[in-house]
Amino acid sequence: MFRNVAELVELAQSKNVPISEIMIAQEMDFRGSTREQVYNQMKNNLEVMEQAVERGIKEDVRSHSGLTGGDAVLLQEYMKTGNSLSGHMMLDAVSKAIATNEVNAAMGTICATPTAGSAGVVPGTLFAIREKVNPTEEQMVRYLFTSGAFGFVVANNASISGAAGGCQAEVGSATGMAAAAIVELMGGTPEQSSHAFAIALKNMLGLVCDPVAGLVEVPCVKRNAMGASNALVAADMSLAGITSRIPCDEVIDAMYKIGQTMPSALRETAQGGLAATPTGRELEAKIFGVSLDRK
Amino acid sequence: MCQVFFFCKAMLAHIVDFSERSPQGEKSQKSPLFINIAICKDELHLKKGGVNVKFRSVFDIIGPVMIGPSSSHTAGAARIGRVARHLFGREPKSITISLYGSFARTYKGHGTDVALIGGVLDYDTFDERIVNALSIAKEKEIKVRFIEEDAITDHPNTARVSLKDDHGEIELVGISIGGGKIEVIELNGFALGLSGNSPAILVVHNDRFGAIAGVSNTLAKHEINIGHMNVSRKEKGKEALMTIEVDQNIPQVVLDEVELLPNIIQVAKISD
Numbered sequence: 113m114f115r116n117v118a119e120l121v122e123l124a125q126s127k128n129v130p131i132s133e134i135m136i137a138q139e140m141d142f143r144g145s146t147r148e149q150v151y152n153q154m155k156n157n158l159e160v161m162e163q164a165v166e167r168g169i170k171e172d173v174r175s176h177s178g179l180t181g182g183d184a185v186l187l188q189e190y191m192k193t194g195n196s197l198s199g200h201m202m203l204d205a206v207s208k209a210i211a212t213n214e215v216n217a218a219m220g221t222i223c224a225t226p227t228a229g230s231a232g233v234v235p236g237t238l239f240a241i242r243e244k245v246n247p248t249e250e251q252m253v254r255y256l257f258t259s260g261a262f263g264f265v266v267a268n269n270a271s272i273s274g275a276a277g278g279c280q281a282e283v284g285s286a287t288g289m290a291a292a293a294i295v296e297l298m299g300g301t302p303e304q305s306s307h308a309f310a311i312a313l314k315n316m317l318g319l320v321c322d323p324v325a326g327l328v329e330v331p332c333v334k335r336n337a338m339g340a341s342n343a344l345v346a347a348d349m350s351l352a353g354i355t356s357r358i359p360c361d362e363v364i365d366a367m368y369k370i371g372q373t374m375p376s377a378l379r380e381t382a383q384g385g386l387a388a389t390p391t392g393r394e395l396e397a398k399i400f401g402v403s404l405d406r407k
Numbered sequence: 408m409c410q411v412f413f414f415c416k417a418m419l420a421h422i423v424d425f426s427e428r429s430p431q432g433e434k435s436q437k438s439p440l441f442i443n444i445a446i447c448k449d450e451l452h453l454k455k456g457g458v459n460v461k462f463r464s465v466f467d468i469i470g471p472v473m474i475g476p477s478s479s480h481t482a483g484a485a486r487i488g489r490v491a492r493h494l495f496g497r498e499p500k501s502i503t504i505s506l507y508g509s510f511a512r513t514y515k516g517h518g519t520d521v522a523l524i525g526g527v528l529d530y531d532t533f534d535e536r537i538v539n540a541l542s543i544a545k546e547k548e549i550k551v552r553f554i555e556e557d558a559i560t561d562h563p564n565t566a567r568v569s570l571k572d573d574h575g576e577i578e579l580v581g582i583s584i585g586g587g588k589i590e591v592i593e594l595n596g597f598a599l600g601l602s603g604n605s606p607a608i609l610v611v612h613n614d615r616f617g618a619i620a621g622v623s624n625t626l627a628k629h630e631i632n633i634g635h636m637n638v639s640r641k642e643k644g645k646e647a648l649m650t651i652e653v654d655q656n657i658p659q660v661v662l663d664e665v666e667l668l669p670n671i672i673q674v675a676k677i678s679d
Contacts, residue, residue, distance in 0.1 A: 135465050138465075139464060139465045139466075142463055142464060143464065144655075153466060154465075154466075154469065156472070157466075157469055157470055157472060160472045175476075177516070215475065216475030216476050217475060217476050218475070219474055219475050219476060219518060219537075219538050220474070220475055221472065221473070221474060221475075221533055221535070222472070222473065222475055223469065223470055223471070223472045223473075224469075224470060224471055224472075224473060224478040224482065224586055224587055225468070225469050226468045226469070226478075226585075226586045227477070227478040227479065227585065227586050227587075228473060228475050228476055228477050228478040228481065228482065228587075229476070229477055229478070231475075231478075234469075256469045257465060257469075259468075259469060260465035260466075260468045260469040261465070263468035263469070264462055264465060264467075264468050267461070267462040267467065267468060267585070267586065268460050268461060268462050271585060272468070272585045272586050273479055273564075273584060273585025273586070274479070274585075275479060275508070275509040275563040275564055275585075276563065276584075276585060281585075289468075323513075323516075325516050326512060326513025326515070326516040326517060327476065327513075327516040327517070328475065328476035328477050328480075328516075328517065329476070376563070379509070379563065380509045380513065380563070381508075381509050381512045381513065381563075382512055382513050382516075383512070399516075400515060400516075
């Protein structure tokens, strides 16, 4: 059993296997299950993710509040013009991340990765990369195990709860997880995965959880979009040979400590940040019919 | 620790289904005294040293499959409601839920209310009926009451769920610790350390010498390893509660055997 990223990487290196394999083996051991059972459960999660992405990029999904919906479709249309600055692959990942979170906000069915509010980053990147490199089903399932291995360390050594650690704990973790998994899928080493995770999370540190009206919509959907782009860039940087000066586990620890010192108003209470802006308050009042002078 | 704790038979026979949880113990959880203290606190305070590994399955991270929008406020809430339902063992006539911290502030927007009630109606995190749980409860003529509490709790996402009907009531306190994972920290006034990670049994017994040994010997005889055990009592020599988390699922025959032991009043299983 690995307790941190250093141990995870060392295990993978010493056995000469990818990180996904370490996670699969640990899960089999933990559950007393066969490889097939563990694999199939993850495959089922993959299918749920794909359905959410497909729904989000094709249907006009709208949340009950009316705050979010339809943006994934807008991006897909825009991509067809061929004029995008950030490129097809990047925008595809972004729109598929948005798609997942729009479905989530509309109380649709999604797979939490690691949470519902941050459910877009991992599938968004994965299904965009699928268009480019055409991975096997097993590679895609492994992508989720690699993501899960890193998320597992964060959840146990820091937090994946916005109420406990802010958005950095949710979208920040998801971004690191996706970056690490992209590296493995693209043939990088376990160590490169850890650098990608570190680079991605470093750029999410301090991110607060300040949802307007307490809804997992504004700014959550767009934060997943940026998380997906951040993950791709971090993975590319790591695959290019760039390393993180601060080791991955120390970045996770820094995230944990920042979360501890974050005021409660910025941890999913809808009391600070964007939620407390005049427009945020107005939207809240409109949606719930509550008074604007809410404490 | 001073409330009467009573299970009816029907309720005890019920099995709680924690989806995606699984057996096998965590080796580091062998020190009951420390673990119980740790488990009752906010996750922010305990992490270090690997003493209490809360997330033990990759499916805690990649999962659950759920109805949006929030894993902690929707899926976790549904799970808290569902544990209460399964411990109660039947559909209640009245549901009273007190919400604390972030739950109290944001429950409407996150669908925490519909999810909690959906859970009490025995819906899983991915059951689409959750969306309409409040109106379904109304149709069933179940009284539903939510109370927004101002009190500060250890964990920001805390709910106190009280279920009642003509035959009895239970009250439990659940916390949603992120990613859809929950813990039950209190049941009818008894402090609990139920993580939902492992199968567990609850044993109501008379506070007499040998009662605990009897239960642990029976489990040992069936080669069931105890990962974590906690004993609470109202007062010396009266009724007490054992909470035992074990490494593998427990066959009914073992429960029946435990129930026949001297000084044992009731036994309930909470399985994976």
